[in-house]
Amino acid sequence: MSTLWHPDRASGSPEVLGDGPLPPGLWEAFLAYDRALLGNDVPALDAAFAPGDATLRADQTGVLLGHATIAAFRAARPAAPDRRLVRVHVRLPADGVALLVAEVASPAGAPGLQTQLWRLVGGRWRIAAAHVTAPARPLDTSVWRVVGAPLVAPAAPGPLDGLGVAVKDLFAVAGQPVGAGVPAFLAGRAPETRHASAVAALLDAGASLVGIAQTDELAYSVSGVGGRWGTPAHPSAPGRVPGGSTNGPAVAVARGEAAVGLGTDTAGSIRVPGSYLGLWGLRTSTGLVDTAGLLPLAPSFDAVGWLTSDGATLLRVAEALLPDAPQRDGWPRALVTVPALNARAEPEIAEAVRGAAGALGAVALDLDGDCDAWFEAFRVVQGFEAWRTHGAWVTGHPGALSGEVAARMAWAAGVTGAQHEAARATLAEAAAFLRAALADRVLLLPATATPAPPLADPEALAAARDRTLPLTCLASLAGLPALTMPAPATGPGHPPFGLGLVGPAGHDLPLLRFALGAAATLAGPRPHHAQRPTEIA
Amino acid sequence: MSTLWHPDRASGSPEVLGDGPLPPGLWEAFLAYDRALLGNDVPALDAAFAPGDATLRADQTGVLLGHATIAAFRAARPAAPDRRLVRVHVRLPADGVALLVAEVASPAGAPGLQTQLWRLVGGRWRIAAAHVTAPARPLDTSVWRVVGAPLVAPAAPGPLDGLGVAVKDLFAVAGQPVGAGVPAFLAGRAPETRHASAVAALLDAGASLVGIAQTDELAYSVSGVGGRWGTPAHPSAPGRVPGGSTNGPAVAVARGEAAVGLGTDTAGSIRVPGSYLGLWGLRTSTGLVDTAGLLPLAPSFDAVGWLTSDGATLLRVAEALLPDAPQRDGWPRALVTVPALNARAEPEIAEAVRGAAGALGAVALDLDGDCDAWFEAFRVVQGFEAWRTHGAWVTGHPGALSGEVAARMAWAAGVTGAQHEAARATLAEAAAFLRAALADRVLLLPATATPAPPLADPEALAAARDRTLPLTCLASLAGLPALTMPAPATGPGHPPFGLGLVGPAGHDLPLLRFALGAAATLAGPRPHHAQRPTEIA
Known part of the structure; x- marks a missing residue:
């Protein structure tokens, strides 16, 4: 015919x-x-x-x-x-x-x-x-740098049997160089001779490695706007950024290409993509997970963690890899929420946090701290350490970084020792204050201040960062475990965002178990009259 | 709205x-x-x-x-x-x-x-x-087992700068186990500690490795009908097999996902997928390319080679990696074609070979040998060696191989020492006869007897194999270099097939240069009256 x-x-x-x-x-x-x-x-x-x-x-x-x-x-x-x-x-x-x-x-x-x-x-x-x-590529290199079927098989059967992991390209994988999201960095690295501890722990527990997934350059961004490797597409909100710096593992999990994303969170690099993509993500207490074989950014704050598409899988991973904390009856003593922190988020997010607080019986806490000053101190210390970590390499490779991260590194190069010392003192006070204020309570807050901003709008990107980091850096500066879990859907076509929870240091597993319970409560029939949080002193 | x-x-x-x-x-x-x-x-x-x-x-x-x-x-x-x-x-x-x-x-x-x-x-x-x-997978595992961007960077700049290679999963790649197309085989292998010679040679010449691509199970098939990994889709003729056993590298090249496929050819495993997919493919003279780090099938016949989408790239690879043979003026002395061999192919292929023979001034040679008896001897020796190579593993892993290859291995297990000796004697005679008959001439023949048969038709698959292997095994049994190059298009929608050329042992490079000239002649304006091949004694 x-x-x-x-x-x-x-x-x-x-x-x-x-x-x-x-x-x-x-x-x-x-x-x-x-x-x-x-x-x-x-x-x-x-x-x-x-x-x-x-x-x-x-x-x-x-x-x-x-x-x-x-x-x-x-x-x-x-x-x-x-x-x-x-x-x-x-x-x-x-x-x-x-x-x-x-x-x-x-x-x-x-x-x-x-x-x-x-x-x-x-x-x-x-x-x-x-x-x-689009014409096929063997690999979507905005998400993945190396993929295998599997790339590395489990070392032994274990509780994570059947789970495939996307490893952020900061962790050593034996036989592969570390790329850190920067092609010029990758070109200068020799293949690693052994796995990073966090990688080996997953393999020993029965997980396999699907591959090595992309990161924002040197992990020094939370946008997920890739440099030379390109920006991974947001799977459920086209045109929006995926969030970073654990962007590759997060998008791989959101797409169903890996069950677990292994990432790091210095200022929010697990929680931000987790929130933007509607995933579960846990930043562990600083120091709880061995960072041997991890390329550092700012070692005072770098923490390992995981992203999954559901809470049960995240709990399975955490139970296999984290030491259990002593669990007491009636823990946490209270769930608290801070109106001043909630007010930093977009109205719809603040409203979602208030709704969750009501449904979960949270009490309002008037956390009397200057988050903006804390964040300023945080970024000074982070920048100082980032330059100490990468400055020599950056100086020796002009043009290797792209816009946003290059500018941030240039700024970090100028942080003086005196500025660093003053900021570190501020942070020490802030950390002590936060740990005391929270004690053994759990803090409910917006995981991010906004949903994923549009890729096309640099001002919205910068604004999203400026609004979110003062929230996420709280757990980072105090070394606390923090997670994001998807907020209940706000309507078709609306981009996802997360509810944040922060708990006492070392209470990562109890925090996660609490989050699973909270998620079940929130998914159940909502009370007709959500209880307003009550003020406590 | x-x-x-x-x-x-x-x-x-x-x-x-x-x-x-x-x-x-x-x-x-x-x-x-x-x-x-x-x-x-x-x-x-x-x-x-x-x-x-x-x-x-x-x-x-x-x-x-x-x-x-x-x-x-x-x-x-x-x-x-x-x-x-x-x-x-x-x-x-x-x-x-x-x-x-x-x-x-x-x-x-x-x-x-x-x-x-x-x-x-x-x-x-x-x-x-x-x-x-279809929903995305991080990797098309019918084609690839591991992919990187790159998987392995070049060892040094060189003549193959910018070319990405798909390595058949029989060659050692440092840091990766060899999988040989069989998941159970892969599961038992440790990561290799060094690259196979043929892999290292490519990296030393400036090429990078895109990844490790699939092979028919243990390379003991020419169908490309994958076992547990699935069958790669034929990129230009949906529903037809890609050919094997170098199916992964060949499809990767046909899809533009790699510039070069590194493969092996024991009985036709480069030439068959090359013909079915419309690629250029060279099986080198047996022993010319070092097979260190290559998982063998039948060592007497195993030869290394490459697949590319055009002749110029294949020549670039061959010039970088092969020793040059003494080139004499007026070589080859003649191009010959054997009507009895042509007649073994589908009419359209036989016609294409006759047309090319005419255009290239080939002379007809009455090669008075019993190809079927030679092929029978070839498969006995191949089976004997395949069982000697893999029998212990196959015996220890019942159910690990799928239908066609499992059946072939079961047959190979039964080849007796006496059968092997007799067949080897037949092959020695055949090899001597062929080498003498061809001398320093080049043989033009169908690369395969049929185009790619339909995947859905097991009888057509078996018939294609039975008709093609007596043609492809000629070069294999005599250790001669052999290539396939795409026949001029026969019409829209028609599956591709190749013209085959076989040359004297060690004359791989002159043979390839001759093929490029022949391709240029065939692509040029055709003579109105194609010359009929003339009979020579």
């Missing part, structure tokens, strides 16, 4: 296979769209899509609904990867309606597909819906 | 977002199709697709055109991987026409997409076109 023609055989244009003659203007509109795609001509791309909320563009990373959403996506991303049209199949199911299925190929010959529903709108052919399958 | 409803909220059915009420029967047809997909109800699937040649089903591995082709594909493959519907977007561009874009998720939460154009045909909704993006 199909007829075959080459509209312009001489120019190397694609084969066209169809079931009838093309209606006027359709082929020209298709080719114009294709040129605009390769040339990243955003106005032409916007014009090619039909106006209105029903227009749709989908690929594996998500579905964009509405012309405005699609236009924002276009404006934010670089040009489509180079590829050529190989063959176009045309189907004409009705007047003014055409389905085009285009086979494309990357320069290396990898095949891809683009399906478009075109409609004649006001005399012009426009795309009403598009489904894109 | 979009309205939202849940047709059956209680049952966990997907969200549906549309721009108007659904026409009668569409949703029921969609759900029935989805059930049939998960239940692998082939008759129901066939009924869901519209009849006729214009019906289309596409995924990343290719486009299937026509109801009959799609039905054959369904019948051949197992059930679709388990996944659930998350959200379905409905667009109704005209009466009797609907576009459904379904967001799906794997059990682990990995997202996928299915777009379908439905048409009302004779009062029933049927699928006229479908585009499927």
Whole structure:
């Protein structure tokens, strides 16, 4: 039935296979769209899509609904990867309606597909819906640097049998160099001769390694906006950042490509992607998990932890790898929430924390501290240590880091010894204050101040960071265990965010068990009249 | 604009977002199709697709055109991987026409997409076109076992700078165990401590390793029908086998995921996938490339070689890695072709070889040997050696191999010493005869007797093997270099196949240079009257 023609055989244009003659203007509109795609001509791309909320563009990373959403996506991303049209199949199911299925190929010959529903709108052919399958790569290098089936098999059977782990590219994996999210750093590293302790512990407990996953450069960011390796797509909120610096393991878990993400959290690098992606994530008490074989950032604060898609798996991992803390009846003495901290978050997040506080019977605590001053001191000490850790390498490799992290390192280079000493004194006081104020209670707070900000909006990115880090750095500066768990869904299409819990040092397992109970309570039938938190002195 | 409803909220059915009420029967047809997909109800699937040649089903591995082709594909493959519907977007561009874009998720939460154009045909909704993006896996384990970016960096800059290599999972890669296409074999291997010679040579010449790619089990097959790892999809001829046993590297090259495939060829394991996939592939003279660090199959015949998508890249690799042979003016003395060998191939392949012979001025040679007896002797010696290599392991791991290879190993176990001795004597005569008959001439023959057979047809698979191996084993038994290069295209949609060339032992580089010249001649304007090969004594 199909007829075959080459509209312009001489120019190397694609084969066209169809079931009838093309209606006027359709082929020209298709080719114009294709040129605009390769040339990243955003106005032409916007014009090619039909106006209105029903227009749709989908690929594996998500579905964009509405012309405005699609236009924002276009404006934010670089040009489509180079590829050529190989063959176009045309189907004409009705007047003014055409389905085009285009086979494309990357320069290396990898095949891809683009399906478009075109409609004649006001005399012009426009795309009403598009489904894109990009040419295959053996690996999504925005998420993974190395993957195997498995990359490393379990060392022995154990309680983590069957779980696959995505290892942040800061931990030694025998046979592989550490890359730390920076290609130039990777190029200078020899393969490791033994696994990092945190890696070996997982393998000894029965887990396997799926692979080594990306990190923000040197782990010195919480945005997840990759440098040279690219930014992993947010699996459930297209166009938003995944959060970092444990971005690779977090996205791998969110996509179902690994059951466990092994990461680090210095200022929030597990909790931020966990919150943005709707995962469970635990930053352990500083020093509780051996950091041998871990590339440091700021050793005073660096802590190991894990990300999972559900609380039960996180508990399984934590029970296998953490020492149990003495558990007392009636622990925690109380769940507390701090209105001043909640108020730092977006209203919808603050409201979710208040709702959870009510449902869980939290009491309000007036935590009388200057979070902004603490955070300022935290970033000074973090910067000082980061420069001590990486300064020589950074100096010797100009241009190796990309924008945000390069600028932060340049700032860190200028932190003086005196500034560092003063900030360290502030932090010591803050830590003592926080530990005393919380005592053996658990703090409920926003895991992040905002949901994942849009990748395309640098100001929103910076603002999200500036609002979130004063919250996440509290546990970091006091060395406390902290976790994020997904807040109950706020509605279809709304990006996820997390509820944060912080507990006493060394009480990581009790904290996690408490969180599982809290999650069960929150998922159950809500009370009709949520109790307001009561003030305590 | 979009309205939202849940047709059956209680049952966990997907969200549906549309721009108007659904026409009668569409949703029921969609759900029935989805059930049939998960239940692998082939008759129901066939009924869901519209009849006729214009019906289309596409995924990343290719486009299937026509109801009959799609039905054959369904019948051949197992059930679709388990996944659930998350959200379905409905667009109704005209009466009797609907576009459904379904967001799906794997059990682990990995997202996928299915777009379908439905048409009302004779009062029933049927699928006229479908585009499927399967939920992402971090790795296509039918092609790759381990992948990195890179897995191993070059050891030094060199002539192969910028080329990425897919290494057949028989070669030692430091830090990784050898898997040989058999999970149970992999499970018992320790990581290698150093690279195989052929791997090190590539790294020393500037190439990087993309990863370790799959092989037929223990390399004892030429079908490419994977065992436990699955069968890689043929990138340009959906539903056909890729050929093996170097199937992973070959498909990686065909997909553009690696520039070079490093493989082995015992009886045809480079030439067969090269021919089936339209690649260039060189089996080197036996013993010319060091096999240290290579897991053997039948050491008398095992030879190293490479696959590439073009002749220039293959020459670049061969010039970097092979010793140059003394090149004499006027070499080869002649190109010869053997009508009796050509006649063993499918008519279209025999015709292509005859056409090439004419264009290249080949002379016909009446090679008076009993290929079938030679092949029988070859398989006896190969089986004897394969059992000597792997018999103890196979005996100790019942059930570890799948159908075809398990059966072949069971047969090999029964080859007696006397049979082996007799066969070896036959082969020695055959090798001497062939070397003398060819002398310093080059033989042009079909690279394989058939194009890639359909995966779904075991009889066609066995027949393809039985017809091809008597051709490919000629170079193997005589230890000669042999290559496949793509035959000129025979028409759109026709599966590719290769022209084979065999040269004198050690003349690998001159043979390859000759092949590049021949390819240029064949690609140029064809003579109007192709010269018939002339008989020579």
